[in-house]
Amino acid sequence: MxxxxxxxxxxxxxxxxxxxxxxxxxxxxxxxxxAMLAMRQHGRVEFIEQQFLAVLSHPIESSGELRYDAxxxxxxxxxxxxxxxxxxxxxxxxxxxxxxxxxxxxHAYPQVVPFIESIRATLAGxxxxxxxxxxxxxxxxxxRWTLTLVPLESKVKQSVxxxxxxxxxxQLLKVEIRQPDGDRSLMTLRPSTLP
Amino acid sequence: xxVHRARVLVVWLGCxxxxxxxxxxxxxxxxxxxxxxxxxxxxxxxxxxxxRDGPASRLILIALEQGDAGSRARxxxxxxxxxxxxxxxxxxxxxxxxxxxxxxxxxxxxxxxxSEAVNAQRFSAAGLNSAIRETIDNLASxxxxxxxxxxxxxPTGELLNIIDQLARSPQxxxxxxxxxxSDGTRALAVAQTAAGGSDxxxxxxxxxxxxxxxxxxxxxxxxxxANRVQLRLSGPGVFAVAARAKIERAAVRLSIVSGILVxxxxxxxxxxxxxxGLGLLPVATGALVGIAAVxxxxxxxxxxxxxxxxxxxxxxxxxxxYFFVQSRxxxxxxxxxxxxxxxWPTIRLGMMTSVCGFASLxxxxxxxxxxxxxxxxxxxxxxxxxxxxxxxxxxxAGFKIHDVTPLGLRVGGLLQRAQxxxxxxILLCGAVLxxxxxxLLYHDRESLWNRELSAxxxxxxxxxxxxxxxxxxxxxxxxxxxxxxxxxxxxSILHGAELAARALQSLVDEKAIxxxxxxAAYLPSMATQESRRSSLPSAADxxxxxxxxxxxxxxxxxxxxxFLEDVEATRxxxxxxxxxxxxxxxxxxxxALILHQKxxxxxxxxxxxxxxxGNIDLNAVVAALRRGQVDDARVLDVKxxxxxxxxxxxxxxxxFSLAGFVALTALLLIALRSPRRVARxxxxxxxxxxxxxxxxxxxGVHLSILHLVGMLLIVAVGSNYALFFDRQANSREAGxxxxxxxxxxxxxxxxxxxxxxxxxxQVPVLVALGTTVAPGTFLALLxxxxxxxxxxxxxx
Numbered sequence: 006m007x008x009x010x011x012x013x014x015x016x017x018x019x020x021x022x023x024x025x026x027x028x029x030x031x032x033x034x035x036x037x038x039x040a041m042l043a044m045r046q047h048g049r050v051e052f053i054e055q056q057f058l059a060v061l062s063h064p065i066e067s068s069g070e071l072r073y074d075a076x077x078x079x080x081x082x083x084x085x086x087x088x089x090x091x092x093x094x095x096x097x098x099x100x101x102x103x104x105x106x107x108x109x110x111x112h113a114y115p116q117v118v119p120f121i122e123s124i125r126a127t128l129a130g131x132x133x134x135x136x137x138x139x140x141x142x143x144x145x146x147x148x149r150w151t152l153t154l155v156p157l158e159s160k161v162k163q164s165v166x167x168x169x170x171x172x173x174x175x176q177l178l179k180v181e182i183r184q185p186d187g188d189r190s191l192m193t194l195r196p197s198t199l200p
Numbered sequence: 201x202x203v204h205r206a207r208v209l210v211v212w213l214g215c216x217x218x219x220x221x222x223x224x225x226x227x228x229x230x231x232x233x234x235x236x237x238x239x240x241x242x243x244x245x246x247x248x249x250x251x252r253d254g255p256a257s258r259l260i261l262i263a264l265e266q267g268d269a270g271s272r273a274r275x276x277x278x279x280x281x282x283x284x285x286x287x288x289x290x291x292x293x294x295x296x297x298x299x300x301x302x303x304x305x306x307x308x309x310x311x312x313x314x315s316e317a318v319n320a321q322r323f324s325a326a327g328l329n330s331a332i333r334e335t336i337d338n339l340a341s342x343x344x345x346x347x348x349x350x351x352x353x354x355p356t357g358e359l360l361n362i363i364d365q366l367a368r369s370p371q372x373x374x375x376x377x378x379x380x381x382s383d384g385t386r387a388l389a390v391a392q393t394a395a396g397g398s399d400x401x402x403x404x405x406x407x408x409x410x411x412x413x414x415x416x417x418x419x420x421x422x423x424x425x426a427n428r429v430q431l432r433l434s435g436p437g438v439f440a441v442a443a444r445a446k447i448e449r450a451a452v453r454l455s456i457v458s459g460i461l462v463x464x465x466x467x468x469x470x471x472x473x474x475x476x477g478l479g480l481l482p483v484a485t486g487a488l489v490g491i492a493a494v495x496x497x498x499x500x501x502x503x504x505x506x507x508x509x510x511x512x513x514x515x516x517x518x519x520x521x522y523f524f525v526q527s528r529x530x531x532x533x534x535x536x537x538x539x540x541x542x543x544w545p546t547i548r549l550g551m552m553t554s555v556c557g558f559a560s561l562x563x564x565x566x567x568x569x570x571x572x573x574x575x576x577x578x579x580x581x582x583x584x585x586x587x588x589x590x591x592x593x594x595x596x597a598g599f600k601i602h603d604v605t606p607l608g609l610r611v612g613g614l615l616q617r618a619q620x621x622x623x624x625x626i627l628l629c630g631a632v633l634x635x636x637x638x639x640l641l642y643h644d645r646e647s648l649w650n651r652e653l654s655a656x657x658x659x660x661x662x663x664x665x666x667x668x669x670x671x672x673x674x675x676x677x678x679x680x681x682x683x684x685x686x687x688x689x690x691x692s693i694l695h696g697a698e699l700a701a702r703a704l705q706s707l708v709d710e711k712a713i714x715x716x717x718x719x720a721a722y723l724p725s726m727a728t729q730e731s732r733r734s735s736l737p738s739a740a741d742x743x744x745x746x747x748x749x750x751x752x753x754x755x756x757x758x759x760x761x762x763f764l765e766d767v768e769a770t771r772x773x774x775x776x777x778x779x780x781x782x783x784x785x786x787x788x789x790x791x792a793l794i795l796h797q798k799x800x801x802x803x804x805x806x807x808x809x810x811x812x813x814g815n816i817d818l819n820a821v822v823a824a825l826r827r828g829q830v831d832d833a834r835v836l837d838v839k840x841x842x843x844x845x846x847x848x849x850x851x852x853x854x855x856f857s858l859a860g861f862v863a864l865t866a867l868l869l870i871a872l873r874s875p876r877r878v879a880r881x882x883x884x885x886x887x888x889x890x891x892x893x894x895x896x897x898x899x900g901v902h903l904s905i906l907h908l909v910g911m912l913l914i915v916a917v918g919s920n921y922a923l924f925f926d927r928q929a930n931s932r933e934a935g936x937x938x939x940x941x942x943x944x945x946x947x948x949x950x951x952x953x954x955x956x957x958x959x960x961x962q963v964p965v966l967v968a969l970g971t972t973v974a975p976g977t978f979l980a981l982l983x984x985x986x987x988x989x990x991x992x993x994x995x996x
Binding site: 060061063064086095 | 336339348376755
């Protein structure tokens, strides 16, 4: 379960391909990026995701589209290798595949609540709220940056050891999630060309 | 006289003691067996068992309203968490993921005998290849990633298969992680009690537990207006508890009020406490003897008999009124002997006509009605005998009641006006009224009777609509249509359920039905488990197949050693029994679908319609079962079947009542020896009955079986009135006319008060009795009086 959410955290952080708006030049680069992320109302990107799992000899690949609507709705449509639709709305995660629908409530899993709060904090451009849950490490400049998030809570650490996001201005380019067992996933994003 | 008095007293006390013993030792039942036919067909037996203890009877629907969606969701989560720890509930669900750690371990351990996907083909090289390929594809998704750690042990994804096969029912709407109504205004949850729905005490405790858990959950929220969440419950058990409370409340309140009113009336009339006390002896004795008669005749006394019986023998209060007033106790001279000669034969005949009427309830297939019939017969005979023998013996010396002659004279004065009319005019008026009433009844004949069992339900239409709304939102959890597979033991019905499920799945695929539940999805039959177990290849074969299967897949066979070990372990492990299931929360779902009768086992497969609230074509279901060669399977439409049962009772009761009327006519013909006099006695009664029926129909009321009982009461009580007028008109020894009129007016007033009050109750069956009997008896008296005074010299 936490894995699912860590994924979502990244998705939320990852989306963004609308033009940059003018931002006050006197802010710190991180604050500037956060402010830009918070200003977005909608977003749509294509993704290619690779999972590097120790149990498998080759990485597995999936691809599809991510959509985001402020303040709290994120949708991941996987098209390959098999169709699946995930929606995170409020505190509810809905998974649809092969005509079946599963609904999961986040608050039934207290260890994942910080993820949700961090997502909301990020969307709100609330760096302080984000820092309550993660240690933030920002490198680079607004035009090309890397944000590394390390969970502070031990429960969260059991499923995710580190999240690394690469971006340019308010566009996210790559998201990498590392798991404590050494498995990792890498998602590469680009503007959507899907109809 | 003293010896006689002592003898009468001893006999009475002896009878009371015997009846008391019978009443004390009788078995009282409050369950639905009152509605079960005496010789039920297997389907009817199933129907009643189903209503009594089946899964539908144990559902409590929980709705949380008001407040904001977030507060409702939090209260729902906390409420459900508390209730899941309570052993009173077999299961509690609000849409949150339920499969706990223990359940998951159980399913995982037994996955190769529980998963429907397991067969010999599954473990061939090709089968393994496609199953493992699918599992790897699943890993690409975050949802599948949850099963990553299980891959070495479960590369074919059987756990996911089992979870899917258990979660086939469509889920209700969800808001903030918990079930919600489609318009989002309320959060929903479903609790299933461990006790059957007919155990009203247990249902009541379960409801209290839910309320307490809700109060605790609501207290956790900060107290702001937005958080003010409210609880509302529905479901059969909730209805049963509410109905019981309502009937008890109504019965207690109404009997207190009508008791006070009737006692006040009698005190005003008699102005004597002794008369009041003595006057209640017949009815009290009648009630006791009535219950004793039922206990003796049926073994068990139904709650419904106790509830309504006493209203049926209200006539016995009249007996003492007639006795006191007509035997001229008012004049001081205890002229009981002349009363015995002049009036007793009339009361006896009135009592016998009533017995004739109530006897028509005896052959009914509806045990509740049968018992009411026997109760009334026993009660009335006892009350009449007490009036005849005990009251005269108990009258104290110098006993005196207030002289009611002025009352009689005043009433007589009113009736004088009718005397000015000719008999022909009155006959014409009666004929016009009867024609009007009958025309109206004929016009409404299609909708005259309510043929649905819900006619007897004390639950208001509002509450029923609310219940239907909740059920629709919850995905039609209304267990209305069922396939029932019966057999001599658990194994046979699970096997039958598997066959039936296969047939029903074809209907789901054709979209003829929306889905179904199946106990074998929780626990397959031993035969099926055995065939799955024996389809598992030996360790060597499996290894060879696996090596071949992983070619071209990003997975090395040596990583799947735990899989080989688990399959080998399953080949030597025991099969899953109901006992194994009992330790898990899955047993609740399973138990709810198994109905154990004395020597029969039944597997229940509730069907869901393709659209919410839609109907299911049961013929298609029957045909599919036949195609699937499912023996011992039956299709039960609970609502249709129970309505048919009730409709049958109603039709029967109407026929028997008509037969009772014929018998009553014959009795009067024998006693009065004059068709003309019999017609005079019966005409006002028939006119009263049709007028009341037409009036009710005009008011938009659909008549139920209780209205029919009310009509019997009109005839039973009214026949006394008519016979007194007949006696007055045809006997030279006729007593004081004014006194007779007074006695009738007093008796009728007490009847109208008692039944009139029932009309104000919230309980439909009581309202039905009240609105029929109160106007009916009044009209019977009025018509009989007008008819009699219009022909004062009929005998001359």
